[in-house]
Amino acid sequence: EVVLTQSPATLSLSPGERATLSCGASQSISSDYLAWYQQKPGLAPRLLIYDASSRAPGIPARFRGSGSGTDFTLIISRLEPEDFAVYYCLQYDTPALTFGGGTKVEIK
Amino acid sequence: QITLKESGPPLVKPTQTLTLTCTFSGFSLSTNGVGVGWIRQPPGKALEWLALIYWHDDTRYSPYLKNRLSVTKDTSKNRVVLTMTHLDPVDTATYYCAHTNLGVTNHAFDVWGQGTVVTVSS
Numbered sequence: 001e002v003v004l005t006q007s008p009a010t011l012s013l014s015p016g017e018r019a020t021l022s023c024g025a026s027q028s029i030s031s032d033y034l035a036w037y038q039q040k041p042g043l044a045p046r047l048l049i050y051d052a053s054s055r056a057p058g059i060p061a062r063f064r065g066s067g068s069g070t071d072f073t074l075i076i077s078r079l080e081p082e083d084f085a086v087y088y089c090l091q092y093d094t095p096a097l098t099f100g101g102g103t104k105v106e107i108k
Numbered sequence: 109q110i111t112l113k114e115s116g117p118p119l120v121k122p123t124q125t126l127t128l129t130c131t132f133s134g135f136s137l138s139t140n141g142v143g144v145g146w147i148r149q150p151p152g153k154a155l156e157w158l159a160l161i162y163w164h165d166d167t168r169y170s171p172y173l174k175n176r177l178s179v180t181k182d183t184s185k186n187r188v189v190l191t192m193t194h195l196d197p198v199d200t201a202t203y204y205c206a207h208t209n210l211g212v213t214n215h216a217f218d219v220w221g222q223g224t225v226v227t228v229s230s
Binding site for chain 1: 147170
């Protein structure tokens with residue numbers, strides 16, 4: 001199976017700052033089949049990015065996904081108060097899908 | 109508008125079998141490319157993918173849980189049913205179902221249900 005490692009585990013930032021989240025895969029993900037989700041307490045995850053860099057409908061332009069192969073990045077250009085949450089990556093390249101362990105973006 | 113809703117027992121005893129139902133609207137599981145997946149999240153922990161069923165009855169399972177899981181669909185009733193056998197307290201989690209469409213987001217889940225909490229305890 002493909003193991004996804006997200007770093008850092010926690011990111012402490014202030015509103016307005018830039019957030020850079022990483023997702024590393026144990027083997028190359030072909031066709032960039034990687035997605036990013038945002039989850040707030042008590043709520044279901046929300047799709048932000050699919051196919052590594054395509055924004056889902058309704059997702060603000062401050063969310064940008066990039067990367068290929070084994071290294072993927074989610075950048076939030078300027079943090080808004082509503083962006084403080086946990087973020088997960090998901091790979092869907094192999095028949096067995098896998099999620100990363102998550103990165104918590106908290107208010108500094 | 110696509111919506112999904114999970115339902116099932118909130119409390120299950122160890123060794124019992126869990127049956128969860130995902131009832132959806134706004135799409136058909138007979139449409140090419142459409143699938144419904146199951147994902148769970150233990151309290152305070154990360155998401156874990158469990159299973160996926162597609163419009164043409166192709167099914168996929170987590171290799172760790174493959175022997176305990178079964179997913180079926182009832183296209184006429186817009187439902188997907190997940191069955192998990194031999195429940196253990198470590199299976200305590202919020203269980204989600206989610207929609208995917210190969211022609212839109214490939215296998216990425218774009219719409220999720222609100223989740224249902226299942227506690228395994230004697």
